[in-house]
Amino acid sequence: MAAPRSCALWGYYGRGWSRVMRGCRLPGLRSSWPGSPLGARLLSQEKRATETHFGFETVSEEEKGGKVYQVFESVAKKYDVMNDMMSLGIHRVWKDLLLWRMHPFPGTQLLDVAGGTGDIAFRFLNYIQAQHRRKQKRQLRTQQNLSWEEIAQKYQNEEDSLNGSHVVVCDINKEMLKIGRKKACAQGYKTGLAWVLGDAEELPFDDDKFDVYTIAFGIRNVTHIDRALQEAHRVLKPGGRFLCLEFSQVTNPLVSRLYDLYSFQVIPVMGEVIAKDWKSYQYLVESIRQFPAQEEFKEMIEDAGFQKVTYESLTSGIVAIHSGFKL
Amino acid sequence: MVTLLRGTLRPLRLFQALPGPAADVPLRAASQGTGLLYPEHIPTSLLQKVLLTAGSAGMALYNPYRHDMVAVLGETTGCRALRVLRDQMKRDSEGAQILQERPRISLSTLDLDKLQSLPEGSLGREYLRFLDVNRVSPDTRAPTRFVDDEELAYVIQRYREVHDMLHTLLGMPTNILGEIVVKWFEAVQTGLPMCILGALFGPIRLSAQHLQVLVSELVPWAVQNGRRAPCVLNLYYERRWEQPLKALREELGITDPPMHIKA
Numbered sequence: 001m002a003a004p005r006s007c008a009l010w011g012y013y014g015r016g017w018s019r020v021m022r023g024c025r026l027p028g029l030r031s032s033w034p035g036s037p038l039g040a041r042l043l044s045q046e047k048r049a050t051e052t053h054f055g056f057e058t059v060s061e062e063e064k065g066g067k068v069y070q071v072f073e074s075v076a077k078k079y080d081v082m083n084d085m086m087s088l089g090i091h092r093v094w095k096d097l098l099l100w101r102m103h104p105f106p107g108t109q110l111l112d113v114a115g116g117t118g119d120i121a122f123r124f125l126n127y128i129q130a131q132h133r134r135k136q137k138r139q140l141r142t143q144q145n146l147s148w149e150e151i152a153q154k155y156q157n158e159e160d161s162l163n164g165s166h167v168v169v170c171d172i173n174k175e176m177l178k179i180g181r182k183k184a185c186a187q188g189y190k191t192g193l194a195w196v197l198g199d200a201e202e203l204p205f206d207d208d209k210f211d212v213y214t215i216a217f218g219i220r221n222v223t224h225i226d227r228a229l230q231e232a233h234r235v236l237k238p239g240g241r242f243l244c245l246e247f248s249q250v251t252n253p254l255v256s257r258l259y260d261l262y263s264f265q266v267i268p269v270m271g272e273v274i275a276k277d278w279k280s281y282q283y284l285v286e287s288i289r290q291f292p293a294q295e296e297f298k299e300m301i302e303d304a305g306f307q308k309v310t311y312e313s314l315t316s317g318i319v320a321i322h323s324g325f326k327l
Numbered sequence: 328m329v330t331l332l333r334g335t336l337r338p339l340r341l342f343q344a345l346p347g348p349a350a351d352v353p354l355r356a357a358s359q360g361t362g363l364l365y366p367e368h369i370p371t372s373l374l375q376k377v378l379l380t381a382g383s384a385g386m387a388l389y390n391p392y393r394h395d396m397v398a399v400l401g402e403t404t405g406c407r408a409l410r411v412l413r414d415q416m417k418r419d420s421e422g423a424q425i426l427q428e429r430p431r432i433s434l435s436t437l438d439l440d441k442l443q444s445l446p447e448g449s450l451g452r453e454y455l456r457f458l459d460v461n462r463v464s465p466d467t468r469a470p471t472r473f474v475d476d477e478e479l480a481y482v483i484q485r486y487r488e489v490h491d492m493l494h495t496l497l498g499m500p501t502n503i504l505g506e507i508v509v510k511w512f513e514a515v516q517t518g519l520p521m522c523i524l525g526a527l528f529g530p531i532r533l534s535a536q537h538l539q540v541l542v543s544e545l546v547p548w549a550v551q552n553g554r555r556a557p558c559v560l561n562l563y564y565e566r567r568w569e570q571p572l573k574a575l576r577e578e579l580g581i582t583d584p585p586m587h588i589k590a
Contacts, residue, residue: 265372265374265375265378266378268375269375269378269379269382270382272379272382272383272399273379273382273383273385273386273396273399274386276393276395278369278472279369
């Protein structure tokens with residue numbers, strides 16, 4: 001039975017939305033019914049099968065990419081300010097937690113997809129450098145009889161501080177990358193960074209290239225999430241880790257009500273007042289509701305070939321960190 | 328506790344934009360055109376309107392270049408005043424025509440060449456001169472989005488487009504002093520809360536000298552003329568381009584400003 005497509009009805013089915021949507025797009029019905037009475041329904045199934053959601057709207061799959069591009073083009077300049085305002089600064093803690101879960105070692109090759117303004121990339125570089133500094137301190141403490149010239153030498157080796165670690169920031173949106181590059185210059189990140197324009201569904205990298213693949217608050221905007229997961233699997237080295245930080249479903253009912261209230265009543269207003277853009281922030285909160293819940297997303301990651309897939313809910317499930325390994 | 332909260336809030340319809348299912352269901356009626364009263368309409372709940380009012384007022388004071396915030400403030404607070412204005416327009420013959428025909432003032436509807444060719448001192452010519460001298464365009468007005476009635480949305484759109492006409496009629500430039508004077512005139516004429524707030528809080532950013540001039544001469548003049556003149560929204564400006572500005576001013580009872588303010 002075709003699931004209800006009208007947006008008003010979606011509202012009634014609570015968490016089942018995304019499941020119902022995905023169920024509809026499976027080709028099951030199409031192939032097994034040859035009879036003509038169902039011909040008309042077959043045709044409409046065909047047409048509707050290439051449709052997807054854009055927030056609570058229904059759009060064709062070709063349209064969605066373009067519409068998402070426009071949203072991020074228009075929010076790029078105020079992206080960081082709005083993130084701070086909307087999450088009251090908590091998004092910084094979430095991103096820090098992602099890095100702590102990643103626990104990268106010097107020499108890690110990181111690919112940060114949908115990393116536009118560089119938040120994860122900069123945190124990665126900071127983490128590696130902090131690690132290096134701690135190691136240096138420990139070394140110097142054990143070597144008691146160094147001359148001051150040797151000590152100064154040790155502290156001066158800047159290039160060595162990363163020790164081969166490297167992060168590639170990949171994003172489909174030029175504006176977001178531009179903001180990221182500007183931030184990098186302003187904050188003084190010179191080495192260890194690369195900025196690449198690319199599509200998460202079709203990454204411009206060879207197989208088995210990266211140690212860690214991260215995607216923070218980006219995968220829900222991808223039209224075909226399964227393709228993005230498959231690409232992630234492809235570009236990771238064997239033993240590589242997939243990490244995804246994304247909005248998820250809230251488990252606690254009270255928090256859920258407050259969260260819904262805040263999302264739908266306050267966030268678009270904030271978007272209008274601060275960024276002059278109601279509709280992009282309306283899309284943002286709707287796209288969060290459309291994204292699968294923790295368990296379902298875990299299954300999607302396993303379908304792409306990852307193993308030892310786990311997830312950790314943060315802030316009562318407002319966001320979740322999913323992790324998987326390519327073994 | 329949650330059910331108690333829900334119980335008390337449901338009758339208030341605080342969180343619903345339009346009457347519909349449970350208050351907590353986040354419906355976006357904008358999709359598929361249902362619930363939209365006009366193309367640019369964004370349905371908002373009472374809570375959203377309150378937040379928008381507070382946010383836009385604060386942002387407009389913080390950054391006076393955010394004209395769109397002033398516009399949003401007007402839309403969210405203007406319910407009652409707009410209804411009064413609309414009824415006033417319906418009672419007047421010219422106003423009723425405007426409501427029926429819904430003329431719009433924008434670069435695409437204005438015939439700039441014709442206006443240019445009109446004699447000096449006519450409304451059309453002076454309006455064009457005003458646009459040139461102050462380097463403004465009628466197309467910079469944002470469309471109405473948050474008014475939940477289609478006719479009232481037109482009334483406020485008309486008010487915005489007539490705002491430039493008022494500058495011409497009153498002879499005020501578009502700098503902050505001129506804008507405040509026009510706001511006082513509009514506040515008396517329309518009673519829109521946004522105009523009243525703008526008239527009262529706009530002078531916060533003025534220098535002492537300007538403030539003195541404003542309070543002693545310009546505001547009394549604006550208020551007097553605002554009271555005396557009939558509703559300016561009732562004038563079908565598109566049909567009066569050839570009318571000499573002086574004659575129009577006499578018709579409305581608008582006297583010359585007490586001093587000339589430079590642009």
